[in-house]
Amino acid sequence: MNTPEHSQLGKASAYIDQYDASLLFPLPRETKRLEIGIQGRLPFLGADLWTAFELSWLNLRGKPQVALAHITVPCESTHIVESKSFKLYLNSFNNSRFASADAVRNRLREDLSAAIWHGGSVLASAGIQLLLPEQFGREAVRELEGLSIDRLDVECELYQPAPQLLSAALHEQPVEETLVSHLLKSNCLVTGQPDWGSVQIHYSGPQIDQAGLLQYIVSFRNHNEFHEQCVERIYMDIMTRCKPAKLSVYARYTRRGGLDINPWRTSHPQLPPPNLRTARQ
Structure with missing residues (x-):
């Protein structure tokens, strides 16, 4: 293998x-x-x-x-x-x-x-x-749409994936929203070189605590894993901890060696997002 x-x-x-x-x-x-x-x-x-x-x-x-x-x-x-x-x-x-x-x-x-x-x-x-x-x-440059959680003034201390930071208002009325952060960073699984990205999270269900979500995204900062694996980990952690009815996680990573990789995972059938690069790509 x-x-x-x-x-x-x-x-x-x-x-x-x-x-x-x-x-x-x-x-x-x-x-x-x-x-x-x-x-x-x-x-x-x-x-x-x-x-x-x-x-x-x-x-x-x-x-x-x-x-x-x-x-x-x-x-x-x-x-x-x-x-x-x-x-x-x-x-x-x-x-x-x-x-x-x-x-x-x-x-x-x-x-x-x-x-x-x-x-x-x-x-x-x-x-x-x-x-x-x-x-x-015709190639457009467009940022991920959604409410930026980077505006929040949070204290960050954990730099390995910490799903315990995630929480949601499980007993309140459900919401539907799209949240975005440009603070996603992880490292190559083999070389340890940095991978920079932005992530968009769209969900419906119990409202996710935005401060905890931002701290969770930051917690990937020293984590060694490929892009696809990071996005699937984020998806599974949010689904397990926050229990949304629907969830989509989409990350756009900056290019390396003339390539960018942009994983997208969703709980329900829909068209994939357009492959439009962001300013950092």
């Missing part, structure tokens, strides 16, 4: 500029999900929304082409793709010739779909959208 320690994270890596799908390094989701009490059927829906800002290849005449890529990885997949391996894989397109952007898109979809199911049946393909240069001007 692949483990993070066996990946290219934190290691010197050769620059391979000829297409090579074997560079993708899948990691099982199950290991970390078991830590937070997820076994069998998933208690949420959702996806991981990736943006690749450094995608290039050659056309059949050897002329470089560039594009942005929006990638959607269903949360039901058995594996994630370690992000450095994804970057190395994308680099392998740099001096490889493809007949068209559609050929590149199809190759990305086929390779990533195989990786996220890692040898099993592909039950849901990765979604791939390529944006060519003439479409770049």
Whole structure:
């Protein structure tokens, strides 16, 4: 079984500029999900929304082409793709010739779909959208909508996930609200390098104590875990401690190595949020 320690994270890596799908390094989701009490059927829906800002290849005449890529990885997949391996894989397109952007898109979809199911049946393909240069001007910058809880003047002392900070008014009338914080920070599971993000929490149910929620988000500051795993931990802790009737957790992390990863988990069927970058991305 692949483990993070066996990946290219934190290691010197050769620059391979000829297409090579074997560079993708899948990691099982199950290991970390078991830590937070997820076994069998998933208690949420959702996806991981990736943006690749450094995608290039050659056309059949050897002329470089560039594009942005929006990638959607269903949360039901058995594996994630370690992000450095994804970057190395994308680099392998740099001096490889493809007949068209559609050929590149199809190759990305086929390779990533195989990786996220890692040898099993592909039950849901990765979604791939390529944006060519003439479409770049349409890419918007937009902040997460909701009431900022960063306005609260709270004392923060815990810097490892502390779900005991979460509480809700379980015996009062339910509410529906969207809360946002830009103070999410965690660290890479392997290298310990910082990952910066913003998080949006939409829920209906007992009103969540906002000060406790902010302290809880801050408590991830020294925690080592991948983006997808942090968001699932946040989702499960809020669901367990605050007992909302409906819950969605969406985080947008700043890019590293030309990639950003934006996990979204929800308790109920709905369209995924638009993959629009924030100012920090």
